[in-house]
Amino acid sequence: MGFVYVDVTLHGVRASKSIRMLVDAGSTYIVVSPKVVRELGLYETPYVVELTLADGRRVGAKLYLAEVEVEGRRGPAMVVGLDTPTPLLGVYALEALGFKVDPRTGRLEEISPEGGYLL
Numbered sequence: 001m002g003f004v005y006v007d008v009t010l011h012g013v014r015a016s017k018s019i020r021m022l023v024d025a026g027s028t029y030i031v032v033s034p035k036v037v038r039e040l041g042l043y044e045t046p047y048v049v050e051l052t053l054a055d056g057r058r059v060g061a062k063l064y065l066a067e068v069e070v071e072g073r074r075g076p077a078m079v080v081g082l083d084t085p086t087p088l089l090g091v092y093a094l095e096a097l098g099f100k101v102d103p104r105t106g107r108l109e110e111i112s113p114e115g116g117y118l119l
Helices: 034-040 091-096
Strands: 005-011 016-023 030-032 043-052 058-070 073-081 099-102 107-110
Touching (some): 005 030, 005 034, 016 034, 034 073
Parallel strands (some): 030 073
Antiparallel strands (some): 043 058, 058 073, 099 107
16 A cells, blocks of 8 residues: 545634645544645644654644535544644544545545444
């Protein structure tokens, strides 16, 4: 499987924006630049998380809340504002929207109803 990219729309308090993101099942959160966080007016939570980057460095980052839309499905997702070469769509948002990456096709596959299951 190669790289998988999808169009993601982030909805904030001030604006919405469609962004092409790399689907990263190794990433927990959605990652966009701090500029995008400010531009959209994402809701700032009181939480700071410690993240391990791909190069092994550990950084602290604030968590923001956004409404996210992928392939017609919408729901809440946690967003981190970090300068990265490519915006990332992490596994929490994928699962919240009921998707996974199909390793054979490199496409998103619906695995549960929008919003998931409560068992």
